[in-house]
Amino acid sequence: MNVQWSMPGEPWRQPKPLFSRMVSALSWVVCGLAALAVYTNVMADDSALQERTNALARRHAGCDDRCRVTRVTGQRTVLEYRTDLEIDGVGTVQIVCRRRAIIAGEHDCSVR
Numbered sequence: 001m002n003v004q005w006s007m008p009g010e011p012w013r014q015p016k017p018l019f020s021r022m023v024s025a026l027s028w029v030v031c032g033l034a035a036l037a038v039y040t041n042v043m044a045d046d047s048a049l050q051e052r053t054n055a056l057a058r059r060h061a062g063c064d065d066r067c068r069v070t071r072v073t074g075q076r077t078v079l080e081y082r083t084d085l086e087i088d089g090v091g092t093v094q095i096v097c098r099r100r101a102i103i104a105g106e107h108d109c110s111v112r
Contacts (some may be wrong), residue, residue, distance in 0.1 A: 001017055001053070005080070008037070011028055022104060026043075028044075033103065036079055036103055036107055037078050037102050037103050040059055040082070040103055041066065041076065041077070041078045041079075041099070041102070042051050042076050042077065044076060044103055045080065046076065047083075049081060049097060049107055050074075050083070051084075052107075052109065053081075053083045053085075053095040053097065053109060054085065056095055056109055056111065057069075057083075057085040057093040057111070058087070060093055060111045061087050061090040062090075063087070063089075063090070065067040067090070068086050068087070068088045069086065069088075070086050070087070070088055071084075071085070072084070072085050078102065079098065079102065080096055080097065080098045081097040082094070082095070082096050082097075083095045083097075083099075093111060094111070094112045095109055095110070095111055095112070096109065097109040
C-alpha cells in the first residue's frame with residue numbers, strides 16, 4: 001500500500017526565506033529579553049532593595065532607627081519599584097527606584 005502524506009511543492013514543505021528566519025530569530029530574542037526584564041524587576045527577590053528603601057525613608061524623615069513604620073505598600077513593575085511608607089509623626093514617604101537599564105544595573109532611588 002503506497003500512502004502519500006503530502007503533495008510535492010506544498011508551501012509548508014519549502015524552506016523559509018532568509019528574511020523570514022531573521023525576523024523569527026529577532027522576535028525570539030525580544031521575547032527572551034522581555035521575559036528576563038520581568039523576572040529581574042518583578043519576580044526576583046527584592047529584600048535588599050526593601051532594606052535600602054526603608055533606610056532611605058527613615059533618613060528622609062529624620063528619625064533613623066527611632067521611627068515607627070505603621071504601614072508599607074509597594075508596587076513592582078518592569079520599569080520601576082515604588083514604596084510608600086507611613087511613619088508615625090511624619091506622614092507618608094514615597095520612594096521610587098528605577099534602573100538605568102531595564103535589565104541590568106543598580107536601582108537609583110529618590111524620595112518624592
